């Protein structure tokens with residue numbers, strides 16, 4: 001299996017890697033800083049820099065549905081002619097894009113704290129994020145914006161801890177996002193803790209402290225059914241989408 005450097009260190013921008021497999025979609029690496037699409041967070045993009053300095057673009061990172069292996073996807077098959085098992089290079093993510101995704105992802109943890117209802121869906125993009133809540137009533141847009149920015153400004157540190165599948169089973173209340181259950185099978189689950197704000201199992205990438213998220217605002221709250229409120233958050237420094 002690929003060593004997932006991003007799980008322990010979300011700030012790692014590049015690493016030295018060796019190609020371990022090649023298929024028509026792209027390549028697998030012995031270790032990587034590329035987050036694969038999952039849990040509402042898109043896969044990383046970036047490049048593989050070969051020893052001669054030339055670069056091959058990775059346009060997406062996915063997890064193979066059957067094997068669970070990370071595939072670093074290339075734009076077209078001709079890129080693969082220069083890659084074979086044993087090829088070494090530097091795997092380098094598009095950091096600006098990833099950092100915005102990390103900030104927005106972390107912001108959705110704040111949103112989980114502000115709205116104490118179960119989450120039925122969600123997605124993260126560079127400019128905006130959304131969560132769907134199992135809620136009969138609407139929530140006040142301005143109040144949620146103010147509460148979010150207060151948590152962000154508190155600059156609370158993020159920490160991670162690992163628990164066993166059995167410990168998670170004994171504490172079902174930890175699972176907030178019903179649509180994206182924590183990955184199981186490895187025998188342990190990672191908990192992401194913004195101390196005093198939000199604690200839940202999550203496999204995504206997060207900022208080290210909440211102030212890094214920056215100012216945000218609730219752009220829209222949509223009614224998507226009798227028991228569903230969709231809350232859309234944007235960075236306050238971005239132009240309205």
Ligand SMILES: [Zn+2]
Pocket residue numbers: 105106109192202203204205206
């Ligand atoms: Zn998370």
